[in-house]
Amino acid sequence: MQQETTKTRYNDTELNEFRTLIKEKISVAREELQELAGTLSSSNSNGDDAAIAGKTLEDGSATFEKEQTNQLAARQKKFIEQLEAALMRIENKTYGICRSTGKLIPAERLRAVPHTTQSMEAKLKQA
Numbered sequence: 001m002q003q004e005t006t007k008t009r010y011n012d013t014e015l016n017e018f019r020t021l022i023k024e025k026i027s028v029a030r031e032e033l034q035e036l037a038g039t040l041s042s043s044n045s046n047g048d049d050a051a052i053a054g055k056t057l058e059d060g061s062a063t064f065e066k067e068q069t070n071q072l073a074a075r076q077k078k079f080i081e082q083l084e085a086a087l088m089r090i091e092n093k094t095y096g097i098c099r100s101t102g103k104l105i106p107a108e109r110l111r112a113v114p115h116t117t118q119s120m121e122a123k124l125k126q127a
Contacts, residue, residue: 007104010096014107019090022114026083029076036073040066082115089117098122 010018089095096105100122109120118126 008097009093009104010107015090015093015095018095018110018114019087021111022083022086022090025114026080026087029080029083033073033076033080036069036076039069040073079115086115100125 086095096107096110097103098105098119098121099117101119103119103121105116105119109116116123
């Protein structure tokens with residue numbers, strides 16, 4: 001009976017729940033990435049006009065805003081890649097296993113941070 005309490009991996013039903021959650025997050029993240037890309041492409045057309053008019057404080061502000069949007073887009077791409085890697089771990093049935101300790105990551109943590117590869121215990125030791 002004690003063998004049941006020391007679970008080493010999530011069952012297929014639980015993995016399907018995580019798969020659904022991750023696919024929803026990927027969908028939302030891709031929409032946000034497209035919005036960011038749209039913002040960048042629309043700011044490019046405005047930037048050309050500003051270059052002709054000369055350098056002003058607004059140009060600096062627009063450049064800063066564009067850099068911020070580029071950083072957000074890069075972070076969003078990385079997030080999507082991490083979520084897709086989590087889907088691969090689900091397919092391999094290694095999802096939810098801490099890469100540092102080898103223990104099962106609690107489901108609550110996976111629901112909050114579905115792309116994580118470490119338990120809180122391992123994450124805190126890392127810091």
